[in-house]
Amino acid sequence: MDLLIKQARIADGDSLKDIAINDGKIVQIAEHIEESATRVIEADGRVLIPGFVESHIHLDKALIADRKPNKSGTLQEAIKVTAELKPTFTSEDVYDRAKRVLDMIIPNGVTAIRTHSEFDPAQGFTGFEVILKLKEEYKDLVDIQVVAFPQEGIFKAPGTEEMMYQAMEMGADVVGGIPYNDAPANEHIDLVFEIAKKYGKDVDLHQDFANEADNMSIEYLCKKTIAEGYQGRVSVGHLTALHALPPEELARIIELMAEADINVMALPATDLHLGARSDEYNVRRAVTPIRKLRDGGVNMCIATNNIRNAFTPYGNGDILQTAMLAIPVAHLGGADDLGTVLPMITTNPARAIGLKNYGIAEGNQADVVLLDTKVVEQAIIDIPTRLFVIKNGRVTVETTKEVTIHR
Structure with a gap:
């Protein structure tokens, strides 16, 4: 596989999911995917949404x-x-x-x-x-x-x-x-x-x-x-x-x-x-x-x-x-x-606007965004950092975030 996103939150109240991406498509969504991938992104419970x-x-x-x-x-x-x-x-x-x-x-x-x-x-x-x-x-x-x-x-x-x-x-x-x-x-x-x-x-x-x-x-x-x-x-x-x-x-x-x-x-x-x-x-x-x-x-x-x-x-x-x-x-x-x-x-x-094969589902185009928040319902009000933007199965934007609070 080209890309494997591990343990992402797709829906509140549901278990975390692994999402496998290959040739620009989402090929598998499951609680655990063991196959190897060219790149692995550890979501650690963060929210994954469609673009x-x-x-x-x-x-x-x-x-x-x-x-x-x-x-x-x-x-x-x-x-x-x-x-x-x-x-x-x-x-x-x-x-x-x-x-x-x-x-x-x-x-x-x-x-x-x-x-x-x-x-x-x-x-x-x-x-x-x-x-x-x-x-x-x-x-x-x-x-x-x-x-x-x-x-x-x-x-x-x-x-x-x-x-x-x-x-x-x-x-x-x-x-x-x-x-x-x-x-x-x-x-x-x-x-x-x-x-x-x-x-x-x-x-x-x-x-x-x-x-x-x-x-x-x-x-x-x-x-x-x-x-x-x-x-x-x-x-x-x-x-x-x-x-x-x-x-x-x-x-x-x-x-x-x-x-x-x-x-x-x-x-x-x-x-x-x-x-x-x-x-x-x-x-x-x-x-x-x-x-x-x-x-x-x-x-x-x-x-x-x-x-x-x-x-x-x-x-x-x-x-x-x-x-x-x-x-x-x-x-x-x-x-x-x-x-x-x-x-x-x-x-x-x-x-x-008539987009086809849109959304996080097997077989759909892999246009997804990983947000720096762990609750889907708070995806708006947190205005979270977009950690990864993935377009057609390819990472197009990657944002690193480092915050230090000095007490």
């Missing part, structure tokens, strides 16, 4: 907060500032920044990424082409899906519709969209589905990113998804407007979302920063209702979105910290809730 899945991020516009700050902290200024900066991006600039972010994310245990990559008539495909290049360059370290994303709208920015088709021909993996920043929103959704069906691709939308629940298109999206037979193949990010719905209306929408099998990527780091900026008192959290969506049968994920730009002026590429942020924000710290958070950055987003 983290970063299901919604923007690599192409990261690390630009210092170039033109968003002084009001509003979504409107974030869009305006970024639109002004994008035509100044060069291929070298995007490559440098996106690479730096990947080099931040990968040591933190992420083995799969879905990144939204922008293009429009003003900037062309400069950044989009770079992200496709990085997808290939980093394929041995992380699986990257690239979303064709029209941030400035499609109909609002003449020429973008043609570019959407071009992006798919160039190699985009997913069809993106942003109904709330285009008009009319329903026709925007129709066009996205038309493109997705033409190329046999999934759909991922920036959806209903607003403080109020007016002008939402999520209900139309759900009905369109069902009509097109796209259940399970549509994901939405943000969806903050749901938090402003009265309980009865919210319950009806959630039931429809569950029927359409819509995946939701909550983005708390961004939405807390931008949301409810006009509230003068009793300021709202302005984050999609994670608990209610989860309880309503919707596949809930947590993702980073942006790192150090006009939308999110902070972040270090550690998805565990984003999940930790979501715990108090969404009231997920209770005894019955805490255990549901880790799946929101592992198995749930893996399902959302």
Whole structure:
């Protein structure tokens, strides 16, 4: 065998397990495996989890907060500032920044990424082409899906519709969209589905990113998804407007979302920063209702979105910290809730973005992370060191930790 991980904790309340890996696959899981291996990792009861899945991020516009700050902290200024900066991006600039972010994310245990990559008539495909290049360059370290994303709208920015088709021909993996920043929103959704069906691709939308629940298109999206037979193949990010719905209306929408099998990527780091900026008192959290969506049968994920730009002026590429942020924000710290958070950055987003052979089971791809903690339920709140990151059965990151307390 190539690799043997000995005495790892896979599930609380279960015995420790040895995990044998060969040719990039998990070939055996048992309490004790005696066969030899090229390398043996002594887990000593530490937690082994599937690789983290970063299901919604923007690599192409990261690390630009210092170039033109968003002084009001509003979504409107974030869009305006970024639109002004994008035509100044060069291929070298995007490559440098996106690479730096990947080099931040990968040591933190992420083995799969879905990144939204922008293009429009003003900037062309400069950044989009770079992200496709990085997808290939980093394929041995992380699986990257690239979303064709029209941030400035499609109909609002003449020429973008043609570019959407071009992006798919160039190699985009997913069809993106942003109904709330285009008009009319329903026709925007129709066009996205038309493109997705033409190329046999999934759909991922920036959806209903607003403080109020007016002008939402999520209900139309759900009905369109069902009509097109796209259940399970549509994901939405943000969806903050749901938090402003009265309980009865919210319950009806959630039931429809569950029927359409819509995946939701909550983005708390961004939405807390931008949301409810006009509230003068009793300021709202302005984050999609994670608990209610989860309880309503919707596949809930947590993702980073942006790192150090006009939308999110902070972040270090550690998805565990984003999940930790979501715990108090969404009231997920209770005894019955805490255990549901880790799946929101592992198995749930893996399902959302269509990863195959994912998870710790015999026959699956060996994408796993060994954490410096011994309780699975505490894998988030400990924010533990990622001691080993293993991608396709190969150790890609190894972190040593030494702490000395002088008394």
